[in-house]
Amino acid sequence: MNTFGDLDIPAGSFDAVIFDLDGTLVDSMPAHFAAWSMALAQFNVPKDVFPEDVFYSMGGRPTKDIVGELNGEFGLSLDAVDVALAKREAFLNLIDKVEINEDVVNYARSLRGKVPMAIATGSTRVVAEKTLQAVGISDLFDEVVTANDVECGKPAPDIFLEAASRLEVDAKRCLAFEDAPAGIMSAHCAGMEVVTVPAPFHCVK
Numbered sequence: 060m061n062t063f064g065d066l067d068i069p070a071g072s073f074d075a076v077i078f079d080l081d082g083t084l085v086d087s088m089p090a091h092f093a094a095w096s097m098a099l100a101q102f103n104v105p106k107d108v109f110p111e112d113v114f115y116s117m118g119g120r121p122t123k124d125i126v127g128e129l130n131g132e133f134g135l136s137l138d139a140v141d142v143a144l145a146k147r148e149a150f151l152n153l154i155d156k157v158e159i160n161e162d163v164v165n166y167a168r169s170l171r172g173k174v175p176m177a178i179a180t181g182s183t184r185v186v187a188e189k190t191l192q193a194v195g196i197s198d199l200f201d202e203v204v205t206a207n208d209v210e211c212g213k214p215a216p217d218i219f220l221e222a223a224s225r226l227e228v229d230a231k232r233c234l235a236f237e238d239a240p241a242g243i244m245s246a247h248c249a250g251m252e253v254v255t256v257p258a259p260f261h262c263v264k
Contacts (some may be wrong), residue, residue, distance in 0.1 A: 063169075064162030069252050074232035076170060077222045077251070078200075080180035080187055082118055082238035084164055085194055086259040087157040094150035101145050108133055118239030119181045121212035122146060147186055154193045163236060163256055167199050177202040177222040179235075181212050181242070202226060214241040216249035223249070 061068045081087045092114045099109055108129060117125050123139040130137055167176060177200055180187050184205040191197040202225040209217040216230075223230035235246035238256040246253045 063166050065257055066162050066166060066254055068166070068254060069234065073174065073234040073252075074228040075175040075177065075223065075226045076167070076234045076236070077177045077179050077219060077226075077246070078163065078167065078236045079119060079238060079242045079256075080178050080182060080190060082160075082258065083236050083242075083256045084160060084167070084178070084196065085157050085190060086160050087190060088115065088118065088258075090153040090156045091150060093153055094146050097149040098142055098146035102137055102142065104129075104135065104137070108135075116240065119213045119237070119242035119245070121181050121206040122183075124212055143183070147183065150186060151189060154189060157190060157193055159194045159196065160256065160259060164196060164199075167196075171199055175201050175226040175228065177204060177226055179204050179218045179222040179242075179245075181206050181218070183207055213239075214244035214248070216245050219246050219249035219251060223251075 060070055078084050081091060092111055095109060095114060096106065122143040126137050126139040126142050129135055170176060178187065182205055184207045187203055187205050202222060204218055204222045204225065206212050209221050211217045219235060220230050223233050231250040233251045235251040235253045236256055237243045237246055237253055238258060243253050243255060
């Protein structure tokens with residue numbers, strides 16, 4: 060085991076490295092939670108339906124899957140497309156709040172040109188690309204696979220398998236970086252070794 064900042068990197072070589080985006084490469088989860096809160100408020104959903112701890116437990120999952128769970132759990136009839144559009148608009152208005160996770164991005168920079176790298180994110184393509192542009196790391200990665208590119212989102216392995224396929228490497232020869240339980244399960248199910256990224260510390264004001 061090697062260390063890189065606060066990261067524990069497995070020893071040995073890998074044919075490719077695949078990164079989650081939100082909570083892993085970038086510290087964006089507070090902005091995403093705020094966007095969810097704003098979006099649900101537009102549909103008169105009480106705040107206690109989707110508290111912050113539940114939001115974090117669902118990290119990495121596509122919006123449509125989360126809306127489906129909220130509908131089933133609370134007897135709501137939210138339209139997943141409408142909520143997703145409202146949440147996307149709210150997040151894009153908060154995108155200036157997003158910052159890079161220094162250790163993870165610096166590790167990715169150290170690998171540039173040495174091994175292929177991809178992103179496997181539960182975000183939509185529009186949000187993922189806007190996020191990467193906002194923090195200036197779009198050029199680090201060979202492929203970006205989003206929720207728009209697979210049928211089943213995390214915790215299914217589809218998105219990591221698709222990323223490995225696009226990089227033309229065996230998924231079992233990939234190292235994945237993830238922060239959320241659904242993403243960690245997704246990468247493990249794809250046969251990848253996983254580096255668990257610690258959550259960024261936020262001061263409570």
